[in-house]
Amino acid sequence: MDITKDKTDWSDAELAAAVGAYLKMLAWEKSGQPFNKALENRLLREGPVAGRAKGSIEFRMQNISTVLVRMGWDRIEGYKPAKNVGTGVEQRIRQALAAQGVFESEDAAQTADEQTLIRRASKLQQQPFTQLPDGIAQPQKVSTVSATFVRDPKVRAWVLKEANGICEGCGANAPFEVDGLPFLEVHHVKHLAQKGSDRITNAVALCPNCHQRCHRSSDREAFTEGLYAKVGRLARE
């Protein structure tokens, strides 16, 4: 083993060779063909990754697992994702994967965007899982720029008082109390993001289920129509 070389960064050619070997083994695993990790490791050491230690190659394979999982793809079962992959290494592994035709999955890549997360999860729910998800032990914190709206507390208070603890969507009681007050959410029937107003003629008090239904449900438009029919003070905008 050449100790000196193992302390140097992996070259692009070395990473590409490791990625190539990894993808080959992954394809074998997926098609149920037996393969020998130790042999593939040795072939790398005798060829494109000469001078690296066996363990160093194993660690790279685990790096590749981490990156593939982040990109939304299955990994080789026997290569548990490494906990720490430097940003630089991750970028270079992604480049090596792209060069071999593997790009981030539109359907399954990890994301910090809530809407994207929900959209991807609902697609994935319709497919069988071939592996248990690895998940993320320590999810990375990212700051996002999000626009919010200035709101009038009087409108919120009036709408909640008017509802008096009863959901204006389904007529059920608020599911629980917070500081002695029934918990309902105030929803803007024409969303603020769609330039709806923050006035009592555009706001309703809803239980969490009805609120989610307004935003997410397949019948959200019909449900919203029902609110206009049921709640007399509402005015279309």
Ligand SMILES: [Zn+2]
């Ligand atoms: Zn409700």
Ligand SMILES: [Zn+2]
């Ligand atoms: Zn809402």
